[in-house]
Amino acid sequence: MNPAAYLEMANTESAHWWFAARRDILNHLIGKFGLPASARILEAGSGTGGNLAMLAAHGEVSAIEMDEVACRIASENTGGRFDLRRGCFPDDIPFKGETFDLIGMFDVLEHVEQDVETLRALRGLLAPGGRMLITVPAYQWMWSAHDVFLHHKRRYTAKSLRKALADAGLRVERVSYFNMWLLPLAMLARLKDRMTPGARSPGSAVPSAFVNRVLFSIFRSERHLLDGFALPAGVSLLAVARCDHA
Numbered sequence: 001m002n003p004a005a006y007l008e009m010a011n012t013e014s015a016h017w018w019f020a021a022r023r024d025i026l027n028h029l030i031g032k033f034g035l036p037a038s039a040r041i042l043e044a045g046s047g048t049g050g051n052l053a054m055l056a057a058h059g060e061v062s063a064i065e066m067d068e069v070a071c072r073i074a075s076e077n078t079g080g081r082f083d084l085r086r087g088c089f090p091d092d093i094p095f096k097g098e099t100f101d102l103i104g105m106f107d108v109l110e111h112v113e114q115d116v117e118t119l120r121a122l123r124g125l126l127a128p129g130g131r132m133l134i135t136v137p138a139y140q141w142m143w144s145a146h147d148v149f150l151h152h153k154r155r156y157t158a159k160s161l162r163k164a165l166a167d168a169g170l171r172v173e174r175v176s177y178f179n180m181w182l183l184p185l186a187m188l189a190r191l192k193d194r195m196t197p198g199a200r201s202p203g204s205a206v207p208s209a210f211v212n213r214v215l216f217s218i219f220r221s222e223r224h225l226l227d228g229f230a231l232p233a234g235v236s237l238l239a240v241a242r243c244d245h246a
Helices: 003-012 017-031 052-056 068-077 114-122 146-150 158-167 182-196 211-218 222-228
Strands: 042-043 060-065 085-086 100-106 126-136 171-178 237-240
Touching: 003 068, 017 085, 017 100, 017 126, 017 158, 017 211, 017 222, 017 237, 042 052, 052 060, 060 068, 114 126, 114 158, 126 158, 158 171, 158 237, 171 222, 211 222
Parallel strands: 042 060, 042 100, 060 085, 100 126
Antiparallel strands: 126 237, 171 237
């Protein structure tokens, strides 16, 4: 990922509506998994650590991150509470010989050239019956300068994400789009970018308090819809997959 993006993330992910609402949605979904109190949880691609405290409410948390600066920021921001290890997907993944009840990969897979191989390697770290929870950006036609800034390799559809998970030997439990309510706004923003020569991603600056609160509330409201429905469209996708191997 662009080094500037890590610094931007560190400065905004605690307050920015998108990070905060996504955290609440993930927290809600994980709470439905019925994990044991002793659950081991791995975040694959933890960035600057904004999800670690949320995950710690559900079990013992470890993390993998490729970028040295992001690792240092995450450790500083979380007071060294978590086992953070440097690694690279798919060939240099630490925690060999260990297993986890849940592996989270939150808007990371799109950064990895070898996505199926990475999912297959992470599958080897799942305990029998363990789950993988993944989020990725949706729709290649939504590609923008922001994807370039973040060094994305691709965006996904429900079909392509299901195929990647199945090809990695995972049993797909569910796939759903999310951030559905704000999809029309995102489409307008992409159209504006394309009509502006030399448009460059504005990044993830936190908007005014009022706008930030409104967007947070709209996005976060989807968490209960996701309990019982696969949403038909959205800016992002989420997937839950299981490992049934002994």
